[in-house]
Amino acid sequence: MPPRFARYVAPARAHAALWRTFLGILLIPALAVGLQAAAFGAALHLYPGDRGAALAMLASGATPGSVLALLASFLPLAASVMAVTWLLLRRDPATLWGEGWLPDFLRALLVMALAMAVFLWLGAAGDEPPSFNVSPALWAALLLPALVLIGVQTLAEELFFRGFLLQQLAARLPAWPLVWFWLPPVLFAAAHYAPGMGFMSPLAMGYALAFGLAAADLTRRSGNLGTAWGMHLANNAFAILVFSSENQLSGLALWHMPYPVEELFDRPWLALADLAPLAVAWAILARPAAR
Numbered sequence: 199m200p201p202r203f204a205r206y207v208a209p210a211r212a213h214a215a216l217w218r219t220f221l222g223i224l225l226i227p228a229l230a231v232g233l234q235a236a237a238f239g240a241a242l243h244l245y246p247g248d249r250g251a252a253l254a255m256l257a258s259g260a261t262p263g264s265v266l267a268l269l270a271s272f273l274p275l276a277a278s279v280m281a282v283t284w285l286l287l288r289r290d291p292a293t294l295w296g297e298g299w300l301p302d303f304l305r306a307l308l309v310m311a312l313a314m315a316v317f318l319w320l321g322a323a324g325d326e327p328p329s330f331n332v333s334p335a336l337w338a339a340l341l342l343p344a345l346v347l348i349g350v351q352t353l354a355e356e357l358f359f360r361g362f363l364l365q366q367l368a369a370r371l372p373a374w375p376l377v378w379f380w381l382p383p384v385l386f387a388a389a390h391y392a393p394g395m396g397f398m399s400p401l402a403m404g405y406a407l408a409f410g411l412a413a414a415d416l417t418r419r420s421g422n423l424g425t426a427w428g429m430h431l432a433n434n435a436f437a438i439l440v441f442s443s444e445n446q447l448s449g450l451a452l453w454h455m456p457y458p459v460e461e462l463f464d465r466p467w468l469a470l471a472d473l474a475p476l477a478v479a480w481a482i483l484a485r486p487a488a489r
Contacts, residue, residue, distance in 0.1 A: 202297075210368075222362060227278075279358050304424075308432075315436075360413055383411045390406040405473065
């Protein structure tokens, strides 16, 4: 176990019993879902129109407001992870971040953003030009709150999968990397299962697994959550705010992809191209983090 990662895991050792970890795995989603249900219930109670139609529009992510609401729904998850860390694990939630996370976060944010920008530009070369999805003026007006909420959404997932779960398992089972290293990415991939996406669901799960493994490795190398969070934030910001397919959380994307996503049904190997910026970012970020 690298020294940095050993220091990252150290605060979890005092209360690393497996029963606490398993109870936390149950409590965190339950508490988050309860808070989400209460918030959406209160919002729907105040909504004057057709509530069924409002729920359908919210779930579709096809409008700017619905995307912002879906991103905001991750606030309860972040709050739940920190509450369970404090109350059940009896430690400061700040220990989920680790030492020196901010410089690593900023470096990873820049590296992943540049990698995605380059590969998107290369991928768009020669294709028909993409079509605008929202007006540039509206997009610019919503950019800052959208970035803040994407930051919340990605932080909530990192706190749970690379913070709480990785720390607890590594503290209790340090000699079992097949458990503490592999289980969080597998659960992260399973959390991206979406039956309504059809054939895109296993592709999304496969990408989530690859991302989860890269994020777990960078957390192991850096000894904090900053690198994984920065990479995650840049990845989701491009997917939500820059290019999106017409049927996948597209309400805030500036452009629609110039080809139908159904093309991947006949040629699923094309989805491997999405792994290229992730692989490049991981290769760059892993080297300085390993010093």
